[in-house]
Amino acid sequence: MSADISPPDSPRRTRRKEARPAELLEAATCLFVEKGYAATRVEEVAARANVSKGTLFLYYPSKEALLKAVVRENIAGRFVEWSNELRDFAGSTPDLVRYAFAVWVERIAHTHAGGIYKLMTSECCNFPELATFYLEEVIKPGHDLVRRILQRGIERGEFRPIDVNAGIHLIMTPMFSYIQWRHSMGVCYPDSLGISAQAYFDMHLDNLLRGLAAHPQ
Amino acid sequence: MSADISPPDSPRRTRRKEARPAELLEAATCLFVEKGYAATRVEEVAARANVSKGTLFLYYPSKEALLKAVVRENIAGRFVEWSNELRDFAGSTPDLVRYAFAVWVERIAHTHAGGIYKLMTSECCNFPELATFYLEEVIKPGHDLVRRILQRGIERGEFRPIDVNAGIHLIMTPMFSYIQWRHSMGVCYPDSLGISAQAYFDMHLDNLLRGLAAHPQ
Amino acid sequence: MSADISPPDSPRRTRRKEARPAELLEAATCLFVEKGYAATRVEEVAARANVSKGTLFLYYPSKEALLKAVVRENIAGRFVEWSNELRDFAGSTPDLVRYAFAVWVERIAHTHAGGIYKLMTSECCNFPELATFYLEEVIKPGHDLVRRILQRGIERGEFRPIDVNAGIHLIMTPMFSYIQWRHSMGVCYPDSLGISAQAYFDMHLDNLLRGLAAHPQ
Amino acid sequence: MSADISPPDSPRRTRRKEARPAELLEAATCLFVEKGYAATRVEEVAARANVSKGTLFLYYPSKEALLKAVVRENIAGRFVEWSNELRDFAGSTPDLVRYAFAVWVERIAHTHAGGIYKLMTSECCNFPELATFYLEEVIKPGHDLVRRILQRGIERGEFRPIDVNAGIHLIMTPMFSYIQWRHSMGVCYPDSLGISAQAYFDMHLDNLLRGLAAHPQ
DNA sequence: GATGAATGAGTCTTCATTCAT
DNA sequence: AATGAATGAAGACTCATTCAT
Numbered sequence: 001m002s003a004d005i006s007p008p009d010s011p012r013r014t015r016r017k018e019a020r021p022a023e024l025l026e027a028a029t030c031l032f033v034e035k036g037y038a039a040t041r042v043e044e045v046a047a048r049a050n051v052s053k054g055t056l057f058l059y060y061p062s063k064e065a066l067l068k069a070v071v072r073e074n075i076a077g078r079f080v081e082w083s084n085e086l087r088d089f090a091g092s093t094p095d096l097v098r099y100a101f102a103v104w105v106e107r108i109a110h111t112h113a114g115g116i117y118k119l120m121t122s123e124c125c126n127f128p129e130l131a132t133f134y135l136e137e138v139i140k141p142g143h144d145l146v147r148r149i150l151q152r153g154i155e156r157g158e159f160r161p162i163d164v165n166a167g168i169h170l171i172m173t174p175m176f177s178y179i180q181w182r183h184s185m186g187v188c189y190p191d192s193l194g195i196s197a198q199a200y201f202d203m204h205l206d207n208l209l210r211g212l213a214a215h216p217q
Numbered sequence: 218m219s220a221d222i223s224p225p226d227s228p229r230r231t232r233r234k235e236a237r238p239a240e241l242l243e244a245a246t247c248l249f250v251e252k253g254y255a256a257t258r259v260e261e262v263a264a265r266a267n268v269s270k271g272t273l274f275l276y277y278p279s280k281e282a283l284l285k286a287v288v289r290e291n292i293a294g295r296f297v298e299w300s301n302e303l304r305d306f307a308g309s310t311p312d313l314v315r316y317a318f319a320v321w322v323e324r325i326a327h328t329h330a331g332g333i334y335k336l337m338t339s340e341c342c343n344f345p346e347l348a349t350f351y352l353e354e355v356i357k358p359g360h361d362l363v364r365r366i367l368q369r370g371i372e373r374g375e376f377r378p379i380d381v382n383a384g385i386h387l388i389m390t391p392m393f394s395y396i397q398w399r400h401s402m403g404v405c406y407p408d409s410l411g412i413s414a415q416a417y418f419d420m421h422l423d424n425l426l427r428g429l430a431a432h433p434q
Numbered sequence: 435m436s437a438d439i440s441p442p443d444s445p446r447r448t449r450r451k452e453a454r455p456a457e458l459l460e461a462a463t464c465l466f467v468e469k470g471y472a473a474t475r476v477e478e479v480a481a482r483a484n485v486s487k488g489t490l491f492l493y494y495p496s497k498e499a500l501l502k503a504v505v506r507e508n509i510a511g512r513f514v515e516w517s518n519e520l521r522d523f524a525g526s527t528p529d530l531v532r533y534a535f536a537v538w539v540e541r542i543a544h545t546h547a548g549g550i551y552k553l554m555t556s557e558c559c560n561f562p563e564l565a566t567f568y569l570e571e572v573i574k575p576g577h578d579l580v581r582r583i584l585q586r587g588i589e590r591g592e593f594r595p596i597d598v599n600a601g602i603h604l605i606m607t608p609m610f611s612y613i614q615w616r617h618s619m620g621v622c623y624p625d626s627l628g629i630s631a632q633a634y635f636d637m638h639l640d641n642l643l644r645g646l647a648a649h650p651q
Numbered sequence: 652m653s654a655d656i657s658p659p660d661s662p663r664r665t666r667r668k669e670a671r672p673a674e675l676l677e678a679a680t681c682l683f684v685e686k687g688y689a690a691t692r693v694e695e696v697a698a699r700a701n702v703s704k705g706t707l708f709l710y711y712p713s714k715e716a717l718l719k720a721v722v723r724e725n726i727a728g729r730f731v732e733w734s735n736e737l738r739d740f741a742g743s744t745p746d747l748v749r750y751a752f753a754v755w756v757e758r759i760a761h762t763h764a765g766g767i768y769k770l771m772t773s774e775c776c777n778f779p780e781l782a783t784f785y786l787e788e789v790i791k792p793g794h795d796l797v798r799r800i801l802q803r804g805i806e807r808g809e810f811r812p813i814d815v816n817a818g819i820h821l822i823m824t825p826m827f828s829y830i831q832w833r834h835s836m837g838v839c840y841p842d843s844l845g846i847s848a849q850a851y852f853d854m855h856l857d858n859l860l861r862g863l864a865a866h867p868q
Numbered sequence: 869g870a871t872g873a874a875t876g877a878g879t880c881t882t883c884a885t886t887c888a889t
Numbered sequence: 890a891a892t893g894a895a896t897g898a899a900g901a902c903t904c905a906t907t908c909a910t
Contacts, residue, residue: 258903258904259905259906260905270905270906271906271907272906274905274906274907278906279905279906280904280905280906310905411906423904
């Protein structure tokens with residue numbers, strides 16, 4: 001097992017072995033998001049990861065374990081990083097909100113993380129552990145981040161005083177709604193939003209910030 | 218109740234027979250929304266409707282047909298009625314928006330119609346006909362309605378001039394987002410919204426109308 | 435469900451339904467005994483019972499449940515009946531032993547009950563519940579019965595005084611050994627005993643009773 | 652131990668290599684006896700022998716070949732040796748029988764050979780070659796040995812004249828029965844014999860020899 | 869019309885066996 | 890020689906659908 005007994009595994013073989021879990025996760029994420037957990041066959045996941053059915057079970061002991069891994073792995077704790085970005089942000093709070101939206105669109109809405117959110121809303125009733133995990137690891141940290149943004153705006157006199165716990169949803173709602181559309185109707189009818197994603201977010205941002213403004217012009 | 222005791226087509230039997238499709242639909246709606254299409258067994262649907270598995274297939278030729286019927290039947294064209302309500306509304310457009318939200322919460326969010334929306338977002342990738350149908354029969358009429366509200370506000374000088382096709386989403390987003398939460402995380406963690414549904418909608422309405430106001434105070 | 439609502443199930447259908455469990459048990463007993471539990475496929479059991487794979491699972495929830503049912507059902511508590519026979523036996527104790535052997539060969543060794551014994555010895559390490567059940571329900575009652583026979587013989591002065599708990603095995607051993615042979619080597623090589631079953635038991639009985647006799651001639 | 656430190660064919664390596672088959676056989680014997688052939692995974696066998704799954708197949712081409720080897724190897728023809736012991740035995744035939752039992756308990760019942768017998772009875776229906784082999788190589792030589800003991804006793808006037816082909820079983824039965832118990836119920840319930848192994852064999856020997864005695868006292 | 873027993877295609881999962889390293 | 894990653898055929902079990910009654 002140790003390097004001085006057997007030669008190191010051949011690079012290629014080893015690289016594959018180490019890459020497998022991520023490849024399987026990638027495949028599973030796409031399929032679970034697209035077709036739902038129940039409608040996805042493990043064989044499809046394996047095929048998409050270019051391995052056989054049996055190989056999948058070498059890395060994940062069951063389909064359910066795969067689902068949990070999908071949710072768990074795609075949530076690499078980004079919140080610490082974002083929290084630091086937020087703390088260091090120098091501009092106005094409206095600009096911070098605009099920046100946050102831009103970052104979020106880029107890093108969540110248009111990556112797997114968005115699909116995971118869709119997956120979680122679809123499957124959390126059948127797998128309550130998923131709900132618990134997602135709530136603690138994603139939703140709550142996310143809310144905390146947004147709450148701090150709102151508080152910053154209020155403290156600096158940029159935003160009118162509001163109940164920040166309610167205000168959180170002003171920010172979150174456009175994001176979540178977009179993701180849901182993107183992974184449902186948007187798959188079948190990419191134009192069904194009626195406008196571009198850019199226009200969608202611009203409109204929301206604009207109106208949101210007007211509504212929040214302490215001193216409307 | 219056996220055939221040799223009561224006359225054929227006894228009222229009760231007839232009533233049962235005519236009620237079957239609706240009872241099955243009701244049962245299927247709840248289960249499809251709660252567990253997803255794939256994870257729901259037709260036998261469960263039948264049991265919840267108090268009929269046998271075989272009977273279900275007398276009324277719906279397949280599970281997929283049942284799904285389609287669930288979506289179709291729960292969308293009794295309410296839009297004509299709402300359109301009339303809108304035309305006849307006498308108050309200010311902000312009040313109309315508030316009224317629309319109230320009506321919508323009552324008639325959609327807290328009825329099966331909301332569940333159907335959740336169901337559609339979950340399953341429309343697997344059943345594209347569902348997406349087509351829903352888009353044409355629900356989304357587009359809904360957008361039309363909302364568009365007219367916005368146009369009314371702009372024409373009457375109550376709302377600032379905006380791209381109404383984008384503005385539609387300002388109204389829709391809080392609604393859809395609430396429904397998604399209610400049928401996913403909200404099932405497992407009813408307090409995870411952090412605030413009451415009332416506060417959720419009040420906050421959204423308030424900020425939305427502030428942002429839209431032609432003459433901010 | 436009750437007779438006055440629906441007509442009684444058609445006789446043929448009902449008869450099948452009621453017969454299924456026994457037919458499946460019969461099939462499973464033969465196959466489990468012959469091939470072992472693990473090597474027997476449920477589909478084989480179903481085929482031998484002239485039903486499809488799915489039908490088996492309507493009656494037994496799993497292969498393991500089927501195994502347990504096989505053991506459980508084939509042990510209809512015959513011990514009470516035998517106990518009464520023993521109590522009422524009028525002849526000498528040697529004759530009683532001879533009678534017991536004859537009864538046992540007929541009712542156990544040459545019926546499924548013998549196969550169940552073989553099955554239990556093969557599988558009890560993998561299914562400890564089986565061992566527990568068999569020990570309590572079969573072995574112990576069987577030992578009790580044999581113990582009483584020995585005590586009768588000793589009390590009546592027909593058998594020399596021995597430790598009856600050890601003596602039990604004098605009686606049991608030829609029986610169990612015969613069953614093991616019959617369901618293993620005897621299947622492949624029916625002549626490998628070298629003598630007839632009759633001769634086998636006669637020899638054992640004769641020597642056994644000679645050895646036990648209080649007054650050897 | 653790596654190749655670049657010790658010379659090729661280092662003694663230890665060689666010794667390991669030569670020991671492999673025996674180690675695998677030892678592991679396989681234990682597991683096959685304990686769990687049955689079908690329920691034992693080759694990976695378990697390999698693990699117990701401290702080699703990898705692949706290595707097992709270097710020494711035995713298939714699981715079935717391993718089974719056959721297990722039976723074959725554990726039966727190192729001991730019969731010639733025993734036959735000589737028998738020929739040279741100087742005491743009375745009852746003493747010879749007592750001696751044979753003692754030897755047998757020590758060398759068969761309490762070694763792997765006993766497990767092999769249990770294994771053969773469990774699997775011989777699925778692997779008829781096993782039955783053939785065992786019958787020829789073990790059962791028949793064993794019967795010959797026992798037959799000669801009985802003949803010795805009869806010829807010397809110590810035993811009453813009996814059909815020796817039937818009489819063989821008088822000797823064999825207690826042995827085989829004990830093994831079966833030891834590897835089935837005895838594993839789960841070590842006290843279920845009710846008495847010690849010593850008492851079990853003493854009782855059998857005593858009664859057996861009483862029954863066989865030419866001149867009962 | 870209603871039933872529910874029966875079916876068998878389909879799915880997850882296991883494991884003997886192979887083979888590149 | 891040894892490894893263990895990979896395979897895929899096979900098996901337990903599910904469930905939408907059929908159909909005799």
